[in-house]
Amino acid sequence: MNYPQAVQADTGPATGFPVETYRQDFPILEQTVRDMPLVYLDNAATAQKPRQVIEVLDDYYRSYNSNIHRGVHTLSELATDAYETARKKIQRFINAESLQEVIFVRGTTEGINLVAQSYGRSRLGAGDEIIVSTMEHHSNIVPWQLLCEQTGAVLKVIPINDAGELDMDEYKNLLNERTRIVAIVHISNALGTINPIAEITGQAHAAGAVVVIDGAQAAPHTKLDMAALDCDFYTFSGHKLFGPTGIGVLYGKQALLEDMPPYHGGGDMIKMVTFEKTLYNDLPYKFEAGTPYIAGVIGLGAAVDYVSDVDLDRIHDYEHGLLRYAAEAAATVPGLRLIGTAADKASILSFVVDGIHPHDLGTILDHDGIAIRTGHHCAMPVMERFGIPATARASFAFYNTTEEVDKLVAGIDKAKNIFK
Amino acid sequence: MFDLKDLYQEVIVDHNRSPRNFGELGPPGRKLEGFNPLCGDRLTLYLDQDGDRIADIKFNGSGCAISIASASLMTEGVKGKSVREAETVFAGFHELLTCADLDIDMTRMGKLAVLAGVRDYPSRVKCATLCWHTLHALLAGDEAPVSTE
Numbered sequence: 001m002n003y004p005q006a007v008q009a010d011t012g013p014a015t016g017f018p019v020e021t022y023r024q025d026f027p028i029l030e031q032t033v034r035d036m037p038l039v040y041l042d043n044a045a046t047a048q049k050p051r052q053v054i055e056v057l058d059d060y061y062r063s064y065n066s067n068i069h070r071g072v073h074t075l076s077e078l079a080t081d082a083y084e085t086a087r088k089k090i091q092r093f094i095n096a097e098s099l100q101e102v103i104f105v106r107g108t109t110e111g112i113n114l115v116a117q118s119y120g121r122s123r124l125g126a127g128d129e130i131i132v133s134t135m136e137h138h139s140n141i142v143p144w145q146l147l148c149e150q151t152g153a154v155l156k157v158i159p160i161n162d163a164g165e166l167d168m169d170e171y172k173n174l175l176n177e178r179t180r181i182v183a184i185v186h187i188s189n190a191l192g193t194i195n196p197i198a199e200i201t202g203q204a205h206a207a208g209a210v211v212v213i214d215g216a217q218a219a220p221h222t223k224l225d226m227a228a229l230d231c232d233f234y235t236f237s238g239h240k241l242f243g244p245t246g247i248g249v250l251y252g253k254q255a256l257l258e259d260m261p262p263y264h265g266g267g268d269m270i271k272m273v274t275f276e277k278t279l280y281n282d283l284p285y286k287f288e289a290g291t292p293y294i295a296g297v298i299g300l301g302a303a304v305d306y307v308s309d310v311d312l313d314r315i316h317d318y319e320h321g322l323l324r325y326a327a328e329a330a331a332t333v334p335g336l337r338l339i340g341t342a343a344d345k346a347s348i349l350s351f352v353v354d355g356i357h358p359h360d361l362g363t364i365l366d367h368d369g370i371a372i373r374t375g376h377h378c379a380m381p382v383m384e385r386f387g388i389p390a391t392a393r394a395s396f397a398f399y400n401t402t403e404e405v406d407k408l409v410a411g412i413d414k415a416k417n418i419f420k
Numbered sequence: 421m422f423d424l425k426d427l428y429q430e431v432i433v434d435h436n437r438s439p440r441n442f443g444e445l446g447p448p449g450r451k452l453e454g455f456n457p458l459c460g461d462r463l464t465l466y467l468d469q470d471g472d473r474i475a476d477i478k479f480n481g482s483g484c485a486i487s488i489a490s491a492s493l494m495t496e497g498v499k500g501k502s503v504r505e506a507e508t509v510f511a512g513f514h515e516l517l518t519c520a521d522l523d524i525d526m527t528r529m530g531k532l533a534v535l536a537g538v539r540d541y542p543s544r545v546k547c548a549t550l551c552w553h554t555l556h557a558l559l560a561g562d563e564a565p566v567s568t569e
Contacts, residue, residue: 357484359459360428363541367424376460389460389482418428419436419485 017318022310023399025050036369039404044189044348044395045373046239047220049303053243056302060295068294069268069285083294086301087284093304094224094234096251100283101226103250103257104297108216109139111235111250112183114287115212116143118260119233120181126152129178131209133158133166133195134385135188138378140214144183153180160385164191164340171200175207182211186218186234190379190391191340192323192348194222201231210256216240220397221319221346223312226251238296242397243303247296250287257283264289315398319347322396326405333412339382339391347396350377353412356419358392364415370408427537428485431493436485441478441495449476453565454554456546461487465554472502477555484547486538491551493531503559510552517545 023029026048031038040048060082066075068083091102105111124130130144130153141155148155156179158171166184175182182204187194201211215224215236226234233252239245252260262269262280266289271279280286307315326349330336335354353361362374373393376383383389394408445451445466454463461483468476477495482488498506513532517539529536538548546568554566 359484359544359547360486363427363544364424375458383460389462418424419433 033369039370041394043397089301103284103287107237107248114263116147118263120147124151124153128153128180130181134160179209185214190377190382192345193342194344238300243300244296266290323347349394350391358390365411431534432489435489435492439492452558456568486547490548
């Protein structure tokens with residue numbers, strides 16, 4: 001297949017990004033699926049893990065598995081040190097002001113639920129308003145619906161345009177003195193749209209509302225800077241950032257976190273317990289009840305080291321080139337329609353093909369070892385907005401190549417031949 | 421190696437493109453909706469029963485090729501049959517898709533045997549059986565929509 005030279009020159013080796021070297025860090029990429037080399041294009045669902053992360057997990061369980069905090073023995077001290085060192089790495093990674101602002105949770109979903117139940121439930125009342133958008137993942141819709149049921153608050157929705165971008169004028173119209181929370185996705189998992197978080201936050205603050213950002217898709221693609229974004233809460237998952245599943249981070253501004261009631265009660269989140277009165281622990285431990293996923297935290301620290309080493313600015317540039325290459329290649333396929341064509345977009349290619357249901361396409365591609373996601377991507381309101389039941393979604397990481405994009409396009413051609 | 425052509429046989433592609441018995445039946449016929457929440461496949465099945473016999477059957481809705489072709493083939497296969505005969509065909513079809521035993525007598529499955537390839541794609545079995553679960557519930561007199569989850 002021939003694509004314009006300018007497009008080819010924009011990606012891969014031409015940029016000096018050593019993609020083949022990085023691929024060797026990911027053992028899973030070496031395998032074959034259905035006798036074909038694995039082409040993993042489902043990174044928005046979960047990213048693969050580099051050796052550097054796998055080895056850290058292995059080492060923890062082999063060498064110093066132990067419970068953290070309050071341990072006086074050597075292994076417990078080692079584990080506590082590794083756990084808290086990971087917190088420092090993450091504080092630097094997201095440019096948070098203090099360590100107290102970095103709370104470990106199970107993932108983005110838990111981060112949002114924590115804010116809804118702790119901050120939201122203690123502060124919102126009947127008639128208060130929460131703003132979300134049409135492009136939210138279900139995990140940034142349902143926790144707010146639950147909160148509305150509990151408090152009598154009302155959910156308002158920012159519409160999106162045909163390109164899959166937020167209608168910022170309508171956002172301004174929705175903001176008013178009753179607005180208490182604005183909960184928005186940084187990068188849409190179904191469309192790839194990158195939202196203007198600093199602008200959204202500025203306007204929300206002017207209206208007196210706090211801002212909660214779902215950063216699940218953003219963390220692996222863009223440099224996170226809490227000071228610059230100025231949002232009140234930001235949450236992301238480790239597993240999309242080349243770390244383990246079951247671990248994530250909730251960032252919150254310290255003043256807000258201090259005033260919030262605990263989310264879960266249990267060990268580690270207390271200073272003293274009597275049956276008359278329990279004294280809660282300081283931040284961040286107030287929100288980390290129970291023995292946490294220690295290996296996961298340490299593994300996430302290793303993942304953060306790894307991506308920082310590769311450099312998120314270089315990742316961003318390389319992926320941008322890959323996305324452009326993929327979008328231009330997709331444009332050559334008759335009957336293929338991209339869903340999500342925002343001007344500012346991450347490396348997610350959501351599409352439908354005339355006459356081929358996404359699930360059939362997914363099965364046919366799998367037959368060639370190509371893993372994509374098909375379905376509603378936990379964003380059913382997005383599907384409804386575009387009048388489709390599902391899309392096929394190829395999502396790229398920095399270890400994907402232009403050759404893999406070519407294989408994807410060839411696979412789509414094959415599906416078209418079957419259904420012609 | 422398993423061939424993709426075994427899954428997307430011409431019969432399946434044809435029934436997906438031009439589904440048979442596609443449409444609605446008005447009263448006194450009964451109808452029931454079947455839904456696969458994972459995929460978003462959604463079918464509505466319409467049934468005219470004459471005593472114990474399936475006098476007429478139609479369906480409409482949207483879904484992947486496997487679910488549409490399976491529904492089309494099912495309506496062809498059970499039209500005119502007794503309820504008991506239809507249930508026997510369903511039992512055999514279910515076995516065909518979920519049992520590892522390759523010695524199943526394909527000849528008694530008739531045209532439905534073209535869907536045998538689905539067996540190699542476990543995540544797609546629900547697509548092929550959605551219409552059958554819906555029919556089963558409709559024949560049993562259920563009124564709540566059928567979900568494959």
